[in-house]
Amino acid sequence: KSGRDNWQKGIPLSRYCDAANRHLWALRDGQVDEDHFGAVLWNIACWQKTKEMIASGILPEELNDI
Numbered sequence: 001k002s003g004r005d006n007w008q009k010g011i012p013l014s015r016y017c018d019a020a021n022r023h024l025w026a027l028r029d030g031q032v033d034e035d036h037f038g039a040v041l042w043n044i045a046c047w048q049k050t051k052e053m054i055a056s057g058i059l060p061e062e063l064n065d066i
Helices: 013-026 036-055
Strands: none
Touching: 013 036
């Protein structure tokens, strides 16, 4: 649905937070329809990397919407 490495163009931090929470709840509920554990890890890693990219001026401050 998205291009390769498309996340590096910048996604608001709130979207990573929301997605990580959604997948964490799916894990807690025992859902096995997709790799929710991997999705939690991916969203947390992207959240942290995006924060670093914002701090270094690579991405705009507006993406820090938390």
